[in-house]
Amino acid sequence: MIKNDLKSYKIKTKKSAELFKKSKKLHVNGVHHNIRFFEPYPFITKSSSGKFLIDVDSNKYVDYWMGHWSLILGHSPKNVRTNVRMQLDNGWIHGTVSKNSIDLSEKISKAVPVAEKIRYASTGTEATMYAVRLARTITKRKTIAKIDGGWHGYTTDLLKTINWPFHKSESSGLTDEKHIISLPYNNLEKSVKILKTKKNDLAAIIIEPVLGGGGCIPATREYLLGIQEFCHKNNILFILDEIVTGFRFRFGCLYNTMKLDPDLVTLGKIVGGGFPIGVICGKNELMKYASTSIFSKTDRAYIGGGTFSANPLTMMAGSTMLTTIKNKGNLLYKKLNSFGIETRKMLDKKFGGSVITTGIGSLFLTHFLSDSTYEINNAADAAKCNIKKLHDYHFHMIAKDGIFFLPGKLGAFSDVHTKSDIANLAKSTDEFLTKFKK
Numbered sequence: 535m536i537k538n539d540l541k542s543y544k545i546k547t548k549k550s551a552e553l554f555k556k557s558k559k560l561h562v563n564g565v566h567h568n569i570r571f572f573e574p575y576p577f578i579t580k581s582s583s584g585k586f587l588i589d590v591d592s593n594k595y596v597d598y599w600m601g602h603w604s605l606i607l608g609h610s611p612k613n614v615r616t617n618v619r620m621q622l623d624n625g626w627i628h629g630t631v632s633k634n635s636i637d638l639s640e641k642i643s644k645a646v647p648v649a650e651k652i653r654y655a656s657t658g659t660e661a662t663m664y665a666v667r668l669a670r671t672i673t674k675r676k677t678i679a680k681i682d683g684g685w686h687g688y689t690t691d692l693l694k695t696i697n698w699p700f701h702k703s704e705s706s707g708l709t710d711e712k713h714i715i716s717l718p719y720n721n722l723e724k725s726v727k728i729l730k731t732k733k734n735d736l737a738a739i740i741i742e743p744v745l746g747g748g749g750c751i752p753a754t755r756e757y758l759l760g761i762q763e764f765c766h767k768n769n770i771l772f773i774l775d776e777i778v779t780g781f782r783f784r785f786g787c788l789y790n791t792m793k794l795d796p797d798l799v800t801l802g803k804i805v806g807g808g809f810p811i812g813v814i815c816g817k818n819e820l821m822k823y824a825s826t827s828i829f830s831k832t833d834r835a836y837i838g839g840g841t842f843s844a845n846p847l848t849m850m851a852g853s854t855m856l857t858t859i860k861n862k863g864n865l866l867y868k869k870l871n872s873f874g875i876e877t878r879k880m881l882d883k884k885f886g887g888s889v890i891t892t893g894i895g896s897l898f899l900t901h902f903l904s905d906s907t908y909e910i911n912n913a914a915d916a917a918k919c920n921i922k923k924l925h926d927y928h929f930h931m932i933a934k935d936g937i938f939f940l941p942g943k944l945g946a947f948s949d950v951h952t953k954s955d956i957a958n959l960a961k962s963t964d965e966f967l968t969k970f971k972k
């Protein structure tokens with residue numbers, strides 16, 4: 535961390551420092567998601583609106599973290615706010631079937647053809663947990679393949695091979711780790727070799743079409759097609775985790791653009807309109823294995839939700855979000871995608887060969903190359919980069935220029951960002967470069 539940046543941050547976040555001491559007393563590590571902690575202490579947010587986060591010391595930050603990338607229209611967009619307020623007057627948890635869930639599902643199923651049947655949960659973690667359970671039920675097999683660096687939430691099944699070195703257990707308290715195998719992203723030959731060792735017990739392969747937490751790395755179409763072909767040939771379910779990518783680049787999923795044919799798709803984030811959500815989508819012939827009216831206990835999977843699943847508030851927020859995005863039309867995605875392209879180019883140029891900025895559409899992450907990295911195709915390449923420098927870079931922007939990336943994580947453009955934000959990002963990057971050279 536650059537000394538001056540640390541000093542500036544401490545001066546401007548005095549109330550946050552005091553409050554975070556309290557938070558540490560009350561909460562594990564002071565946070566409720568490990569990634570939300572950063573050194574020396576995270577600022578405490580008082581409010582958010584549009585493109586800004588405002589902390590308890592009244593500092594304003596232009597936000598590129600955007601609620602874990604769920605806020606594609608920025609914080610509290612007007613339509614969502616209005617309809618959620620209206621919903622509050624009609625109750626926010628009915629605990630019964632609500633019309634709002636039907637409204638949202640109609641929109642999702644039109645835009646995501648694989649979603650012939652939908653089941654809502656309250657988090658993406660649950661959605662991937664249920665997708666995996668359903669796959670095991672359908673195939674009567676146990677092993678699940680995931681990707682090195684793939685993040686699908688904190689589920690006991692999938693909390694494996696996330697951080698380098700991938701073979702080390704991510705957490706104690708996990709059971710059944712032997713039923714998870716892991717593949718190098720974008721390396722079809724090696725992946726197929728690994729898959730063949732477990733072919734007869736493989737229930738599913740679960741993949742993010744853009745590795746998010748693992749480094750903002752898009753999969754090649756050839757890779758995903760190859761994996762899909764292996765699945766289809768061997769009666770293995772192909773699960774695409776589109777919790778980040780769903781409705782991020784177009785009104786629908788990335789798999790449509792890539793002309794893929796997944797069996798199950800998980801969604802979350804954007805489709806909840808900023809409220810808690812996880813969605814399992816699939817073809818009728820597969821989702822029916824969750825039906826209590828078709829199958830007996832031994833042949834069906836219980837796949838949630840829970841007390842808060844499909845609560846009318848989330849459903850209203852999600853439904854309004856999708857309507858608003860749809861009404862904005864292609865212009866929205868054109869704008870966001872062009873901002874992403876411009877920013878990736880600008881950052882690569884400024885750093886002059888010492889970085890690679892990965893991403894697609896409105897998502898981007900700058901990797902500071904080490905002596906042993908020349909290209910970033912998977913999470914192992916990303917892990918070899920200078921991660922400390924990336925944290926220093928993000929922290930510099932927080933401390934000096936009121937620009938917020940969760941340190942180390944990819945940034946996302948939202949509809950509320952403007953060209954001037956890209957210019958400010960460029961300016962802050964220049965300052966960082968000057969300091970680093972000193």
Ligand SMILES: Cc1ncc(COP(=O)(O)O)c(C=O)c1O
Pocket residue numbers: 602656657658659660662685686687688742746747775776777778802803811812
């Ligand atoms: C690809 C992917 N899957 C699953 C999850 C888990 O979702 P949640 O945090 O809502 O449990 C995330 C969260 O970031 C994610 O990025």
